[in-house]
Amino acid sequence: MLTIGEVAKRSGVSVPTLRFYEEKQLIQSIRTNGNQRRYLRGVLRRVAIIKVAQKVGISLAEIQEGFKVLPKDHNPTKADWEQLSKAWQIKLDERITLLMQMKEQMQWCIGCGCLSLEDCPLRNPNDVMAQKKRL
Numbered sequence: 001m002l003t004i005g006e007v008a009k010r011s012g013v014s015v016p017t018l019r020f021y022e023e024k025q026l027i028q029s030i031r032t033n034g035n036q037r038r039y040l041r042g043v044l045r046r047v048a049i050i051k052v053a054q055k056v057g058i059s060l061a062e063i064q065e066g067f068k069v070l071p072k073d074h075n076p077t078k079a080d081w082e083q084l085s086k087a088w089q090i091k092l093d094e095r096i097t098l099l100m101q102m103k104e105q106m107q108w109c110i111g112c113g114c115l116s117l118e119d120c121p122l123r124n125p126n127d128v129m130a131q132k133k134r135l
């Protein structure tokens with residue numbers, strides 16, 4: 001069992017951040033009789049996954065969602081990590097595709113400046129105005 005200070009030192013994450021993760025149910029502790037937090041060593045693996053996921057742009061909400069499928073009675077295994085990272089890789093691919101589309105649309109805007117709801121693809125990315133006109 002590790003204290004919150006030991007987890008902070010070993011994971012490189014601050015104590016307030018660990019408390020925040022626990023509040024968000026990303027990690028769990030056990031309370032001592034004196035109401036102090038104690039963590040199983042596996043928490044280090046969970047924190048490592050959180051940090052890697054955040055580094056590649058996965059939000060805490062998405063991490064929470066991913067952790068929901070993990071069994072609570074054991075540390076995330078290599079297979080668990082593979083499952084999570086594959087799912088997050090798909091999300092990253094989707095974001096890259098969206099960003100590439102937006103980058104391409106921005107070509108229209110450079111030097112234009114109209115910011116028109118009808119004509120600007122960035123103001124009206126899903127052509128909402130056209131859909132409204134059809135209704």
Ligand code: FES
Nearest residue numbers: 109112114115120
């Ligand atoms: S600013 Fe004119 S098309 Fe976007």
